[in-house]
Amino acid sequence: MEEKKKIAIKLKNQLGTVSDCLMNFDGVSLYPSAMSDKDSEYPRAETARVFDISEEKDFLAQFNSQTFRPKTAVLKIMYENPNTVFLQHLPSKDKEKFYNPETKANETKTLNRFRNGKVIDTLCSVDIQEIVRMGGKILKIYSGIVYEKNYDFSPFQNYITNLFEMRKVFKKENNEAGSELVKTLLNSLYGKTVQRDITFTTHLWNLQTLKTEYDDTIKSYEKICDDLYYVEKNKDTQEYVDEEEESPITSLCPAQLGIFILAHSRRIMNNFITSIEGSKTPEIYYGDTDSLYIHKKHWDTLNKNGHVGNNKSRKK
Numbered sequence: 414m415e416e417k418k419k420i421a422i423k424l425k426n427q428l429g430t431v432s433d434c435l436m437n438f439d440g441v442s443l444y445p446s447a448m449s450d451k452d453s454e455y456p457r458a459e460t461a462r463v464f465d466i467s468e469e470k471d472f473l474a475q476f477n478s479q480t481f482r483p484k485t486a487v488l489k490i491m492y493e494n495p496n497t498v499f500l501q502h503l504p505s506k507d508k509e510k511f512y513n514p515e516t517k518a519n520e521t522k523t524l525n526r527f528r529n530g531k532v533i534d535t536l537c538s539v540d541i542q543e544i545v546r547m548g549g550k551i552l553k554i555y556s557g558i559v560y561e562k563n564y565d566f567s568p569f570q571n572y573i574t575n576l577f578e579m580r581k582v583f584k585k586e587n588n589e590a591g592s593e594l595v596k597t598l599l600n601s602l603y604g605k606t607v608q609r610d611i612t613f614t615t616h617l618w619n620l621q622t623l624k625t626e627y628d629d630t631i632k633s634y635e636k637i638c639d640d641l642y643y644v645e646k647n648k649d650t651q652e653y654v655d656e657e658e659e660s661p662i663t664s665l666c667p668a669q670l671g672i673f674i675l676a677h678s679r680r681i682m683n684n685f686i687t688s689i690e691g692s693k694t695p696e697i698y699y700g701d702t703d704s705l706y707i708h709k710k711h712w713d714t715l716n717k718n719g720h721v722g723n724n725k726s727r728k729k
Contacts, residue, residue, distance in 0.1 A: 440703035447677035449573035456560035488557030539676035607671035
């Protein structure tokens, strides 16, 4: 025991505490950055056409040489993360069958997990090319949509730029209320691009209620604890829609905008990850949408590569 204590003290003296060697590399307005970045392309919905299988060979060559962009598409593909990839670009969505003893039925659940091997998914062209950038390979294209034209520049650019400059002024003046208000406006713009009508209700039921109420309107359910279930139940449109006051369809924002914003956000994060070879080696200890927990030794590398600062597409 004494020997272990001596070793622990020696290691602590060499490495320091967690705060001595770990830093949170936090993104500056990640979504707004993606929405206004000069390298972010956004497709025009009205120019969409169906992917032609005769294009597969050329598209595969362009994706795997990272030259497809700035063309845009949303495609169902098969790709592979080889064993040399430590941190994959995206988690895979794997279906797993299991027997539920409570309902006495075979069921299927979706597991979101980072893994190597072959994966089939529907992704936009930005994410597809980023898979290759992080060490993967695109193997096959099944189907999808190809856009003939993009916007000449980001449709969000002027709005984001004006608000970002306004926030910098508020920060300089120590106007916390103004700064937070602008931050909310910046972040809410992305959320509106992916907002969809809620077509289901949520419930907390015990097992007996679930069995009694179970029918084809049950969208999904998940056990929370003991005899309590979280249930999503599809709405009856006749019951919930008032024709005089509500339209069944209220979200009219083109869906592809939100898809590409999120993909470009991941692309910007990959700028930082690839700078420290985080896709090949265990350099990322933890991460979320806009931040990375990494060793402080990487600060100089990130700073040298122009990734540190208080401007858009940077970290702090």
